[in-house]
Amino acid sequence: MQLNDKASIRRALAAATCTLLGSASQTSHAEGGDEKWRVDTSVLYYSEQDRVTVVEPVVFLRKTTGEDSFVNFRLIYDTMSGASANGATPTNTPQTFTSASGTSTYTTPAGKIPLHDFSDQRVAVAVEWDKPVDHLSRAIYGINASTENDYRSIGLSATRLREFNNKLTTLTIGISGSYDSVMPIGGAPTPMQLMSSVVPPPPGGEDDEGESGKTKLVTDAIVGITQVLTRRALTQFNYSIGYSSGYLTDPYKVVSVIDATGATIDYRFESRPDTRLRQSLYWKTAYHFDHDVMHFAYRYYWDDWGIHAHTADLHYRMELWKGAYLQPHLRYSTQTAANFYTYSLLNSSPVPAYASADYRLGELTTTTYGLKLGVPVGRTSEINLRVESITQSGNGYPADAIGIQKNYDLFPTINTTVVQITYTGHF
Amino acid sequence: MTLLRRAGYWEGTFEAMASPCSVLAEVASAAEARRLLDLAHVEALRIEAKFSRYRQVNILHRINSSGGQPIEVDDETALLLDYAAQCHALSQGRFDITSGILRRVWRFDGSDRIPSAESVAALLPWIGWEKVTWRRPHITLPAGMEIDLGGIGKEYAVDRSTLLLAAETQASLLINFGGDLFSTGPRADGHSWRVGLDDPTATGSASAGEIEIRRGAVATSGDARRYLLKDGIRYGHILDPHTGWPVPDAPHSVTVVANTCLEAGMLATFAMLMGKDAEKFLINQRVTHHVIR
Amino acid sequence: MLARPLFILLTLLALPACTLTPVQPWDRDLLAEEKMQLIPDPVENFIDEHIYFSKEGASGGQGVGGGGCGCN
Numbered sequence: 001m002q003l004n005d006k007a008s009i010r011r012a013l014a015a016a017t018c019t020l021l022g023s024a025s026q027t028s029h030a031e032g033g034d035e036k037w038r039v040d041t042s043v044l045y046y047s048e049q050d051r052v053t054v055v056e057p058v059v060f061l062r063k064t065t066g067e068d069s070f071v072n073f074r075l076i077y078d079t080m081s082g083a084s085a086n087g088a089t090p091t092n093t094p095q096t097f098t099s100a101s102g103t104s105t106y107t108t109p110a111g112k113i114p115l116h117d118f119s120d121q122r123v124a125v126a127v128e129w130d131k132p133v134d135h136l137s138r139a140i141y142g143i144n145a146s147t148e149n150d151y152r153s154i155g156l157s158a159t160r161l162r163e164f165n166n167k168l169t170t171l172t173i174g175i176s177g178s179y180d181s182v183m184p185i186g187g188a189p190t191p192m193q194l195m196s197s198v199v200p201p202p203p204g205g206e207d208d209e210g211e212s213g214k215t216k217l218v219t220d221a222i223v224g225i226t227q228v229l230t231r232r233a234l235t236q237f238n239y240s241i242g243y244s245s246g247y248l249t250d251p252y253k254v255v256s257v258i259d260a261t262g263a264t265i266d267y268r269f270e271s272r273p274d275t276r277l278r279q280s281l282y283w284k285t286a287y288h289f290d291h292d293v294m295h296f297a298y299r300y301y302w303d304d305w306g307i308h309a310h311t312a313d314l315h316y317r318m319e320l321w322k323g324a325y326l327q328p329h330l331r332y333s334t335q336t337a338a339n340f341y342t343y344s345l346l347n348s349s350p351v352p353a354y355a356s357a358d359y360r361l362g363e364l365t366t367t368t369y370g371l372k373l374g375v376p377v378g379r380t381s382e383i384n385l386r387v388e389s390i391t392q393s394g395n396g397y398p399a400d401a402i403g404i405q406k407n408y409d410l411f412p413t414i415n416t417t418v419v420q421i422t423y424t425g426h427f
Numbered sequence: 428m429t430l431l432r433r434a435g436y437w438e439g440t441f442e443a444m445a446s447p448c449s450v451l452a453e454v455a456s457a458a459e460a461r462r463l464l465d466l467a468h469v470e471a472l473r474i475e476a477k478f479s480r481y482r483q484v485n486i487l488h489r490i491n492s493s494g495g496q497p498i499e500v501d502d503e504t505a506l507l508l509d510y511a512a513q514c515h516a517l518s519q520g521r522f523d524i525t526s527g528i529l530r531r532v533w534r535f536d537g538s539d540r541i542p543s544a545e546s547v548a549a550l551l552p553w554i555g556w557e558k559v560t561w562r563r564p565h566i567t568l569p570a571g572m573e574i575d576l577g578g579i580g581k582e583y584a585v586d587r588s589t590l591l592l593a594a595e596t597q598a599s600l601l602i603n604f605g606g607d608l609f610s611t612g613p614r615a616d617g618h619s620w621r622v623g624l625d626d627p628t629a630t631g632s633a634s635a636g637e638i639e640i641r642r643g644a645v646a647t648s649g650d651a652r653r654y655l656l657k658d659g660i661r662y663g664h665i666l667d668p669h670t671g672w673p674v675p676d677a678p679h680s681v682t683v684v685a686n687t688c689l690e691a692g693m694l695a696t697f698a699m700l701m702g703k704d705a706e707k708f709l710i711n712q713r714v715t716h717h718v719i720r
Numbered sequence: 721m722l723a724r725p726l727f728i729l730l731t732l733l734a735l736p737a738c739t740l741t742p743v744q745p746w747d748r749d750l751l752a753e754e755k756m757q758l759i760p761d762p763v764e765n766f767i768d769e770h771i772y773f774s775k776e777g778a779s780g781g782q783g784v785g786g787g788g789c790g791c792n
Contacts, residue, residue: 148789220785278780288756317760360792390775
């Protein structure tokens with residue numbers, strides 16, 4: 001026995017005893033003493049330059065209800081305000097937009113990327129039950145619900161984990177479903193409808209808010225394997241598949257209609273297919289150096305809208321003194337455009353069944369640099385602060401831009417800053 | 428077997444594994460206390476019957492009289508053998524369940540009769556876990572070797588009984604098999620359980636102290652009545668399997684508090700095996716402990 | 721079109737049969753640390769998943785059942 005292996009013999013012995021006495025889920029049984037509660041309270045500040053600002057307090061609670069059984073509770077409150085791009089391209093004249101019901105309008109100065117103001121609040125709750133089924137299996141059942149001005153969601157999820165191979169391998173299977181309803185402010189537009197054809201209601205008429213209730217059903221499934229590789233390394237591979245059906249269009253977004261000179265002459269409300277099949281392969285590895293820990297993840301995503309995306313994510317936790325740590329974070333993601341994504345529509349071309357100029361469906365690269373500092377508080381708690389800088393960019397000067405369009409950046413880079421402070425306590 | 432009503436709890440006692448055993452339960456009814464006592468009693472006797480080297484028809488006897496043939500073992504025995512193997516590796520060979528045959532030459536009766544160097548050396552070829560072939564579910568012991576689970580049997584019985592009883596009741600329990608004990612939680616009024624400790628330097632069983640335990644296990648490795656004394660040198664009963672002789676400068680007793688009795692007992696045994704470095708080992712492992720020299 | 725990802729998945733499924741020396745239970749000390757969990761900080765992970773769900777076309781991969789929002 002090495003006399004300088006501080007506490008490692010004890011830990012090893014505790015693990016061996018667990019195996020002998022048959023405690024469930026030894027690898028997932030992270031350290032902890034007698035504490036029954038874990039609380040994470042956090043405030044997030046998210047700000048897209050010149051666009052949306054979100055302030056979001058969050059509370060996560062976990063109660064240990066028995067040997068290896070937990071209940072997780074999550075409460076999130078979002079306030080969002082600011083403006084987001086409505087999909088139209090900048091042009092050399094001021095632009096005026098109207099809602100689908102014609103009840104409200106907003107304008108954008110010449111040469112600016114059109115933005116749509118909004119202000120919203122969202123509340124989301126979720127509860128999860130996480131318990132052993134037998135000495136090799138666990139089950140996690142969850143229910144979640146959220147509501148905001150124009151959107152409601154309710155969902156269920158179930159996951160089953162089973163250990164093999166002396167608890168070195170875990171097989172995970174999960175499914176979830178959610179039923180969402182959209183009540184767009186200003187009504188849901190007819191797909192591909194010309195904005196010029198929208199007739200404002202007569203004065204004194206009812207504001208068409210939420211009358212056109214649209215719904216969608218989103219289902220997901222996942223199959224994964226988690227494998228202990230060495231004393232220092234753990235890895236996971238997941239395959240996920242999801243199917244969404246219903247109203248998948250964004251009711252506030254439009255596509256500019258341009259003439260042969262590239263000038264914007266009208267807009268069409270966007271339209272997306274009413275089904276979407278999504279798949280992904282996800283791989284993550286955690287590696288423990290002498291003191292530091294590194295997490296690396298890669299995801300390949302593809303769907304039947306034509307989007308393919310590669311995402312790589314790296315966290316490196318550098319242990320400082322006495323439980324404090326510094327964790328740089330790097331994330332890089334690129335995606336191809338959806339097959340119905342377009343910068344604008346040419347008025348002389350036939351009207352396609354689906355079209356969207358939402359930059360999030362376009363050919364997009366997202367780069368994130370972040371840094372997190374964690375400091376222990378007392379014996380069982382921690383405060384951490386993280387700052388992230390996210391840059392999203394695409395091709396602002398596509399080759400097929402026409403006439404006046406060539407003078408403008410059709411895909412402005414979006415810079416976002418995220419600041420989050422979290423307190424984690426065990427009681 | 429007895430069952431007595433004490434202030435706020437029931438105390439049940441019985442004899443098993445050559446030790447006085449008690450189950451203290453903070454339940455309301457005698458019937459409930461009786462039921463828990465019976466469960467613990469049955470489990471203790473079951474483990475004793477299955478793994479005692481004094482029985483003629485159990486798995487241990489079959490293994491020890493196998494004459495070099497592989498013996499297939501059940502899941503529970505396999506888990507115990509895995510555990511013994513892990514402890515052997517963790518202690519770099521000092522904890523060894525094949526070292527039991529040394530009792531043929533060492534009799535720790537407080538006298539001055541120590542064996543000759545030749546008689547001890549003659550046994551060494553039949554000691555050593557590395558000579559055993561353990562490939563689950565078959566164990567092959569070379570002819571002449573024996574395994575002895577006495578070093579973990581009592582602690583295993585305490586932990587098993589506690590698990591069984593804790594599944595039956597939410598009430599606070601204290602299970603004590605001859606000084607190896609486990610408490611599932613503090614008393615309902617918030618106070619700890621109080622248990623008397625044996626004084627290893629006394630010849631009788633006079634209580635020399637009390638420990639308070641809220642939740643967790645306590646195990647003691649000690650030579651209260653098992654030692655030899657010759658020419659002023661005390662030979663403790665913890666033997667080094669590599670030499671066949673007692674570990675030099677071993678403490679008189681080591682008591683450890685841990686999350687399970689097996690863990691506490693094994694840490695106490697490891698500490699004894701470290702001889703003069705027992706305290707240093709226990710401090711490094713950051714366990715609550717008490718060492719008597 | 722499905723063949724390539726399926727092939728990758730089957731190769732990955734063969735991983736547990738790899739002839740790495742199995743990690744003994746007493747060597748699981750590092751893996752038991754909270755910072756070695758695959759999701760060491762659930763709040764940060766949840767927030768980031770939500771942020772990138774609302775900003776990109778791709779999503780998911782780690783699990784199921786996060787809940788919907790009107791943000792994409």
